[in-house]
Amino acid sequence: MDDTAKDSAILHAIMKAAVDAMIVSDQTGKILRANAAAARIFQFDMTDMLGQSINMLMPEALAALHDGFMSHHIKTGEKRIIDIGRDVEGKRKDGTIFPLHLSVGHTRVEDMRIFIAILHDLTQHKATKDALARSQRLDAIGKMTGGIAHDFNNLLTVIVGNLELLEMRGADDHQMPLIRDALETAEIGADLTTRLMVFARRSNLKPVKSDLREVCANTLALLKRTIGATFRIKTDFAADLDPVMIDPVQLQSALMNLTLNARDAMGTGGELLVSVANVKIDDTYMAQETDIAPGNYVRLSVSDDGEGMSLDAQRRAFEPFFTTKAESGGTGFGLAMVYGFVRQSGGHVTLYSELGLGTSFGLYFPAAVDAAKTANAHPVAKKRPTPPRDNGETILIVEDNDRVRKLSIERIRDLGFATLEAENGDRAYEMLKDGAVVDLVFSDLVMPGKLNGYDLAAKIAVEFPTLKVLLTSGYASDVVTGSMEHDRPFDILHKPYRQSDLAGRLQALLTDSADG
Structure with a gap:
C-alpha cells in the first residue's frame, strides 16, 4: 500500500x-x-x-x-x-x-x-446552560423577593400597629370605617408578603413525617366540591409508599394551586389525575433528565388534559408575578409558591406540557427513610444494566425533542444496540416504508405532524406486524393520551425512567419477538 x-x-x-x-x-x-x-x-x-x-x-x-x-x-x-x-x-x-x-x-x-x-x-450544552440560568434566575429573584418581603413586613407592622392604636383610642363613627378598611387592606398586604416568603424559601415551615396519600386524599375531598361536576378527578396512589418530611398545610396549598390551575386550563370540563409513588433515582440518565440528585423520593404528579403551555410559559412558569391569566384575575403567585415550598422542603419540581394536549407537574420530595432501617440494610452493589440481547439489534428512536432524542440514543447505545433516529412519526414511517431494517421502534407519544405515537404504532401493527413498538410519554398517565384514537392498547414507558426500566422493557419485547 x-x-x-x-x-x-x-x-x-x-x-x-x-x-x-x-x-x-x-x-x-x-x-x-x-x-x-x-x-x-x-x-x-x-x-x-x-x-x-x-x-x-x-x-x-x-x-x-x-x-x-x-x-x-x-x-x-x-x-x-x-x-x-x-x-x-x-x-x-x-x-x-x-x-x-x-x-x-x-x-x-x-x-x-x-x-x-x-x-x-451544542444543543444539549445550551439546554443545560439554559436550565442552570433559569435556576439561578429563580434563586436571584427569590433572594430579592425575600429581602423586599422582609422590609415590607416591617412597614406593615408599623401601619397595622398605628391603625390599631387609633382604633383603641376611640375613633369616632366617621373614622372607624376608614380604619377598618385600612386594616383589612394591610392584612391583604401581609398575606401577599407571606406568599412572597414561601417563594423565597424563607417561610416558617413546620415539617412533620407525613403520608402523601392521606394529605392528598383530604385535600381532594375538599376540591371535588369546589371545582365543579364537569371536572373528573382520578387518583393513583401506590400501595407501598415511603413517608416524607413536609409541612402538610403547605402541601395542601400546593396541591390546591395545581388543581385550580388545571381546572382553569381545562375550560368547561376535563380529567385530572393525581398520582403518588416512590421513585428511586439511582442512575446518571434519570438524574440528568430530572436535574435531581440521586436518592429515594416520593413523587406527587398532577396531570390534566387542558390547553397546555407554550415554551415561553413553561420557561417562566415559576417566576412570581408571571401569569397567563391576567385578564381573569391571575396573580402569578400560585406556581411560584409551589416551587418555593418544594425547594425549601429539599425537593424538586418538573414540568411537562404540550400545547392543546395538557400539562403534568411532578413534585419530588426526599423520602424520610428510618435511619436504623438504612443502617441495617444490606448494601446492594450497583449493576450496570446489561444489554437485553446480543444479536446486533437496531432500534429506531422517534422523538421530536432534540435533547431528549440525543439522550435516548445515548441510553440505548449504552445497552449495546445500534440506533436509527427520526424527529417525528411521519419521518419514522417514511424510513420504514423506504426499507429501514430495525427490530424495534421506541417512540414518543405526543409529536407534531400527522402521526402521533399511537398512530405510528397502529400503522406498524398493520404493515410491519413482526416489528415491536415501545411508546414513551412525559405524562403521568393516559389522562392526556386517552383522547387519542387507538384500537388496541400499547405499553407505555413513562418519563422520566431509569435505565434498568428501559432495559427490562426492551428485553421483554425482544424476547417475545424471538419466541414468536
Missing part, C-alpha cells in the same frame, strides 16, 4: 470514529466528504450531502454571507473562523436551527484549496 492509500485509509478511519461532524469541502463550498456523525447531526443521508453546497447546512442569513467570507479569505488570507473556532448556528434537513461550535482548517492538494470543518453539536 503506497503512502497516498495509507493516508486515505487513515482519514477514512478517523472520520468514521469521530463523534463530532466532519465535513471536507473545496474552495467553492462543494462538499467532498462527510462522516456519519455529520449526516446524523444534520439529519441528511450522507449521499444527499456529497456534491452539494455547504450552504445547505446554514441558516439563510449565514449562507448568504458565507461565499463572501470564503472569497475574502482566499484573496487576503484574513482569518475569521479558520484555525480559530467559534460558535455558530446550523440548519437541519427539517429546517430547524441549532447551535454548533465550528473549527475550520485548510490545506492545499495540488492546485486545489481544501477546507476541513469539525462541528460539535
